[in-house]
Amino acid sequence: xxxxxxxxxxxxxxxxxxxxxxxxxxxxxxAYGFLCGALICFAFFSWYPIxxxxxxxxxxxxxxxxxxxxxxxxxxxxxxDPGFVDAWVNTAxxxxxxxxxxxxxxxxxxxxxxxxxxxxxxxRFVVYLPVMLPPAVAVLLFKWFYxxxxxxxxxxxxAAHLPGLSWLDSTSTALVSLVIVSTWMNLGSxxxxxxxxxxxxxxxxxxxxxxxxxxxxxxxxxxTIPQTRxxxxxxLLLQIIATMQVFIEPYxxxxxxxxxxxxxxxxxxxxxxxxxxNFGGGGALGLMLMLVLMVFSAVYLRVxxxxxx
Amino acid sequence: xxETRTLVSPHxxxxxxxxxxxxxxxxxxxxxxxxxxxxxxxxxxxxxxxSPDELADVPPGVFPRHFDLSGYREAWRQLDLxxxxxxTLVYALGAWLFTMGVDVTAAYALSKLxxxxxxxVLGLMLATLMIPPMVILLPAxxxxxxxxxxxxxxxxxxxxxxxxxxxxAFNIFLLKRFFDSIPTELLQAAEVEGASPARILWSxxxxxxxxxxxxxxxxxxxxxxxxxxxxxLVLPDSQRxxxxxxxxxxxxxxxxxxxxxxxxxxxxPTIVVFFVFQRHIMAGLTAGGLKG
Numbered sequence: 001x002x003x004x005x006x007x008x009x010x011x012x013x014x015x016x017x018x019x020x021x022x023x024x025x026x027x028x029x030x031a032y033g034f035l036c037g038a039l040i041c042f043a044f045f046s047w048y049p050i051x052x053x054x055x056x057x058x059x060x061x062x063x064x065x066x067x068x069x070x071x072x073x074x075x076x077x078x079x080x081d082p083g084f085v086d087a088w089v090n091t092a093x094x095x096x097x098x099x100x101x102x103x104x105x106x107x108x109x110x111x112x113x114x115x116x117x118x119x120x121x122x123x124r125f126v127v128y129l130p131v132m133l134p135p136a137v138a139v140l141l142f143k144w145f146y147x148x149x150x151x152x153x154x155x156x157x158x159a160a161h162l163p164g165l166s167w168l169d170s171t172s173t174a175l176v177s178l179v180i181v182s183t184w185m186n187l188g189s190x191x192x193x194x195x196x197x198x199x200x201x202x203x204x205x206x207x208x209x210x211x212x213x214x215x216x217x218x219x220x221x222x223x224t225i226p227q228t229r230x231x232x233x234x235x236l237l238l239q240i241i242a243t244m245q246v247f248i249e250p251y252x253x254x255x256x257x258x259x260x261x262x263x264x265x266x267x268x269x270x271x272x273x274x275x276x277x278n279f280g281g282g283g284a285l286g287l288m289l290m291l292v293l294m295v296f297s298a299v300y301l302r303v304x305x306x307x308x309x
Numbered sequence: 310x311x312e313t314r315t316l317v318s319p320h321x322x323x324x325x326x327x328x329x330x331x332x333x334x335x336x337x338x339x340x341x342x343x344x345x346x347x348x349x350x351x352x353x354x355x356x357x358x359x360s361p362d363e364l365a366d367v368p369p370g371v372f373p374r375h376f377d378l379s380g381y382r383e384a385w386r387q388l389d390l391x392x393x394x395x396x397t398l399v400y401a402l403g404a405w406l407f408t409m410g411v412d413v414t415a416a417y418a419l420s421k422l423x424x425x426x427x428x429x430v431l432g433l434m435l436a437t438l439m440i441p442p443m444v445i446l447l448p449a450x451x452x453x454x455x456x457x458x459x460x461x462x463x464x465x466x467x468x469x470x471x472x473x474x475x476x477x478a479f480n481i482f483l484l485k486r487f488f489d490s491i492p493t494e495l496l497q498a499a500e501v502e503g504a505s506p507a508r509i510l511w512s513x514x515x516x517x518x519x520x521x522x523x524x525x526x527x528x529x530x531x532x533x534x535x536x537x538x539x540x541x542l543v544l545p546d547s548q549r550x551x552x553x554x555x556x557x558x559x560x561x562x563x564x565x566x567x568x569x570x571x572x573x574x575x576x577x578p579t580i581v582v583f584f585v586f587q588r589h590i591m592a593g594l595t596a597g598g599l600k601g
Binding site for chain 1: 342
């Protein structure tokens with residue numbers, strides 16, 4: 001057919017060729033016309049800042065003249081800061097504590113919720129309610145609860161004939177207090193995501209296991225957990241990434257205190273930039289945090305791609 | 310109700326012992342959840358009705374002594390909440406318009422027009438998901454402060470919220486995935502009739518994409534409403550703050566009951582959105598969580 005047409009009407013073919021090329025050009029132009037808004041927004045507010053983050057950490061700027069290249073000076077300043085190691089330790093401690101509660105509890109809660117045949121809509125609604133509060137509201141609300149005097153938490157402890165705690169005012173409880181707020185306001189999303197995952201497990205698997213004589217906990221161990229393995233891994237990584245950026249809790253509750261026990265890396269970065277007007281030092285901290293989180297992100301992307309398959 | 314089989318077999322649940330355990334668990338879960346998640350909110354709503362003296366009571370009363378709304382009235386007046394609610398609404402709606410305009414067209418181009426380097430562009434956009442917003446906070450702030458090439462200062466302008474909100478790779482990802490699932494025949498039919506790509510987007514693609522547009526809209530608006538660090542940095546002028554930032558910076562200057570009243574008022578809009586769009590929000594959450 002093709003050869004026949006070429007033989008018979010060579011002129012027609014040569015005329016069609018440029019027109020197809022023109023169509024391709026036109027399609028591309030239209031496509032990039034549609035894309036240009038996004039390209040501009042990403043270029044200015046996403047791609048450029050990522051590049052600038054790297055530049056920033058090797059520069060000294062005073063916002064009057066040109067930025068100066070200073071090599072690793074910013075990193076040296078930050079390393080020499082006695083608060084530097086503490087900030088990483090606090091961040092790690094916060095992340096681990098938040099994992100102990102914020103990772104295990106939502107999964108356990110989801111497993112129980114999935115078994116219930118009543119009040120499901122209510123329970124799902126209630127567990128997600130704190131997630132919908134603006135975080136600043138939730139944090140300020142808990143600041144009031146943490147008040148050592150008439151605050152709600154100590155009053156509950158007193159009602160149970162237990163001694164009150166000093167919550168945010170003591171180096172030993174301040175970080176835990178931050179973890180409690182953070183967990184309270186974020187627990188809901190994990191729970192609902194697990195719940196959705198649990199509902200995809202085929203019931204026959206449980207039936208078969210039961211016929212084999214597997215008890216409740218063995219069924220959880222050998223069916224529930226392996227069947228939700230990927231989503232568990234994805235959520236683990238997502239939670240590590242989210243909690244390592246913790247900022248609003250120390251910013252609003254403790255200002256990093258007492259005695260620097262709640263200064264996190266993100267908070268230290270903020271302090272460098274906006275309290276000490278040292279954007280280079282802040283940039284160096286940001287770059288380090290970025291590299292650490294990118295490791296988790298990379299694993300996360302691999303895992304979630306595997307899961308999408 | 311046709312229930313699929315879960316962890317516990319219906320047979321075990323049917324026994325006397327099973328029923329007893331089931332109901333005990335159910336009741337304790339409902340009580341615990343209500344106490345942990347609803348009671349703090351109850352404490353907040355009633356706390357604003359207590360006078361500062363009453364708030365200092367030890368032990369505190371479970372009910373306020375009087376049904377007194379002056380805490381809310383004072384919060385509205387002293388903290389000028391009307392202004393900050395209006396600000397936040399303007400930021401949220403503008404961000405929504407930009408997100409819709411920018412991300413929908415981009416996702417459509419990447420999904421259906423498939424230009425040269427389309428995959429590379431998409432890859433570069435998705436790569437930004439690996440960089441959490443917190444770690445580029447400082448360079449993003451400096452960019453907004455002195456926009457490259459144009460050298461304009463966007464601080465204290467709504468643009469500082471609107472434009473970065475549109476650079477959202479996750480939205481583009483969700484929209485593109487949805488557009489990919491729209492059969493090409495549908496679009497080709499319109500193309501044969503001579504419809505332009507813009508026309509196809511508007512009258513063919515958008516009408517069938519309502520569910521995903523709903524999810525993206527709600528999340529964009531709620532995210533701007535909940536955001537704290539970014540508006541804290543880019544809107545330093547006390548007249549232009551969002552409600553979250555305004556309340557947290559004025560918190561120390563007002564009596565306790567007034568502060569609590571303002572917290573209630575600030576959470577009303579998002580809670581109302583949650584009541585109304587609960588299904589969309591939960592659907593979007595699992596879509597994002599499972600495939601994000």
